[in-house]
Amino acid sequence: MTFDGGSSLGEANPANATSNIDTEVSTAIDPAAYEDRFSEVVDITDDPYGADPSGEDPIDEALMLAWEDDTLIVFPQGQYKMTQSFRRTGWRDVGLIGQNAVIRHGDVETIRGHTVDEGEYRGGTMLFQIGTANQPHQGELIFGGFVFDWARENAGMRGLYAMIGDRAEIRNIAFNGVHDLGTHGNMRVATMAPDAFALVDSIDMSGGGMHYTDTINTRETENYDESISEGGFGQSWSTTGIAGHPSMSGTALFQNVICGPWPDNGLYVQGGGRQIVRNCIASNSGTSNIRFNHTDDWEPIPEIDENEEGELTRDGPYGQSTVEGSVVLIDRMPPGVHDAQRSIWHYAGEGVIRDCKITIAHESESGGAAGNFAIGTRSGVTESIIENCRISLLEPADAFYSGTSAPVTLRDVDIVAEGWDAGSSPASVMGGQTPSLESVTLNGSS
Template sequence: MVFDGGSSLGEGNPANAGATSIDTDVATALDPSAYEDRFSNVVDITDDPYNADPSGEEPIGDALSMAWEDDTLIVFPQGEYKMNQGFRRTGWRDVGLIGQNAVIRHGEVEAIHGHTVDEGEYRGGTMLFRLGTFNSPHEGELVFGGFIFDWSRENSGMRGLYAIINDRAEIRNIAFAGLHDLGSHGNMRVATSSPDAFARVSSVDMSGGGMHYGDTINTRETTDYAGDTNEEGLGQSWSTTGIVGHTDMQGTTLFENCICGPWPDNGMYVQGGGRQIIRNCIASNSGTANFRFNSTDEWDPIPELDENENGELTRDGTYPTSTVENSIAIVDRQPSGTYESGRSIWHYSGEGLIRDCEIVISHEDDAGGPGGNFAIGARSGVTESTIENCQITLQAPADAFYSGTSAPVTLRNVDIVAEGWDAGSAPTDVMDGQTPTLEDVTLNGSS
């Protein structure tokens, strides 16, 4: 497959409808000159003595091992690079791994069980780049991006990046081209490991989505919510999620300008610990939720986001808690291979803020309440939730809001439009669970 160095994968994603304020053009290159002054060493991985093969014929594991050093920027020129096993590094400091429209693909997979490839060119665990653990995170700075992960071949799709960060990370300009169809880990896991750590994930296109493991060659088994595995193998596809956080996170993670297609589990499941921010993103048709987030107190204000006009760091600024803003969620079909309904934005626990978002639901589901389709939901673990300046369009019977918590929940300046069905006459007619506080909330123009 030939890639042109710019991702327009999102153009085929139904979530792009009406996305006039969000940039869906994801570049897939990073300029080394913009980063080289951050590192003492800059190396071209195709140069001697590394000699990585840019034709995609020979695997690059040895070249990566030789080039990876502290305080080093590793550059991948345009080309195609094959990996026949995962690359793991823990406890290193100040490393950049950047491409210039560099295509990464894994070797042929002939048999896979769970998250391990048993037969084929590729062998072992299904994480291509695994950088850091919570016991030994990546220290200092991490720069990663400018890559196209090629899932266009049959039986392709792994976790392109697993990164645990103890300081600062810039992860950007990445496209996952094609359908993730190995039923294993989804595309990315990014998490920060200390309260003052910050990871920015920007301009990621994974609009191709992923398949449920039951529809792939993966022989894994998982259970449903009742703990049963049925004959069709339709347990939930745990971990086959587009982007995921981590339960042990602390600090701040920011996800911006990400395009997320349908996944059998969540689309952008950024919840864990600390503060998570989703802004200017688009997601559609994932099995549990398109955007799922929570918040804990394990984060410190940081200069990048929380400096006030006096140069002071404050927790009461633009992002006082985990936030989803200026993002679009679409539910217009049932995800393949799952029995879960589609939730657009799901605030799972702790405090949270949802603002300036657009949600469209045009798929009707037989279930209702917490098991059915809803535009925005607050779960029982939520301690306070604010939803403001949002537009919800229900083109099929569905709830605009569901609350499973008795904690304070406020909807403010929210317009709900029901098209083509009798939704009732008041906003509460399209709400279920605990009744929130409503301030300037309308259904088809009526409050």
């Protein structure tokens, strides 16, 4: 599958990156750009589906009727209400696209963890659940052109859970308002085969989410083993902006994503295979704003790895997981259990961080590995290269923290510290293991 019809992969461009997290994305998709990929194109408001575009009657049955193999389902502009999760596994080649179509869930009265017990909406808190880790969606999946309405009180679920076994294009989606039900974050997208590829493009989740203790959610668990915290406070694991999956393989590309404050990670694309984060903006999420890793469980694909001779290679600019052309801003902490943030956190395997801009304007009560830092590596990293980045430290913080003894190189990195005594050399704003420094400056001095 090639991405055409206005859906170019584009190129990383630091000039595209901006610290203005109010940047908007388009929430419309033209069916004409995709209709030739499917044998059927249906309007979900037409007979026999009859989805109500006024938002009064639920569309759950219409979705079930319309979802078929090799079918593009179109949502005209309107309001569409869901009162239960829509789960589909075993189908192939399906598109679900809107033209500024607003999706909202029915009213929620009581919720515990990830299940709604009382209200107009009932059941699990994943609105669109496509495929599973063991049985991922096959063929193409096209999804987007939607506005998820979290602007109402007690609104916010996982808009899309998609496990991809072949190709997916997920784009032009806005999550309007603050996710305030304390359940799963907005999206989980993962490729589940070495030659699979998912493009996630033009997503606005700048409203972020609330910690569950500040919502009507009665979650009490602190850890994955369901142990209970003495204070009933716990952590907010899974309330993450975008998540990957532990069983990932293949290639996932996240570009033009705007991610606001989340009580847990923002762009938590970590899992397996190769992850690429390009031209994204992230701000003020607990734990980390962009968190990624790398495993060798991926194969070169035409969309990214074709060289000038038309050959597929693993040695191109994306021969490893990469974060590039992106902006991270830390100027406050989101509500929750964390008191520090990592801007970009390379967690394991190989990785490159390049052409990024990072600003830290909030001082953490902690320091070192537990404090704020602009870029960091963990013990599982096998090699990390950080190049052509600019880091602004407006409050005391580390520009870099290394938790690995593996090779780490900082190259052509400018660090600016303003309003506090940061020392006289780049090493004075670095912690942990000593990296290799090439053309790295602090306030103009190397």
